[in-house]
Amino acid sequence: MNPETHLALHRMRAAELGAEAEAYRLASEARQPHGLRTRLGWTLVEVGLRLATPKPALAPSPSS
Template identity: 75%
Template sequence: MQHPETHLALHHARAAELHAQADAYRLAAAAGPPRHLRIRLGWTLVEVGLRLATPRSPALAR
């Protein structure tokens, strides 16, 4: 059987680990490329992929 103090100490240690992980995630996200550039790049890749996947009609190939 665990003592309440042991349980509380484990809880505090795990909470500190989770806070450190959250801080690291926030820092990594802030250091990444701006969101609008990622969105623009993503839609450009979708457009290129659709153009590559669509077969050309013989009238447009001239």
């Protein structure tokens, strides 16, 4: 393949990938942040695990 043709194809593909990456970046910025939803979800998981885990038995206190 002619080096000039190869370079032209490479530049076209690089421009396509750059445009695709820019479109993906803009789309990801437009999405609503899920930070609160994620934190709430993990908090609910933690609470559920605390409720489901049995508490260790307390050692009997010595009688005097």
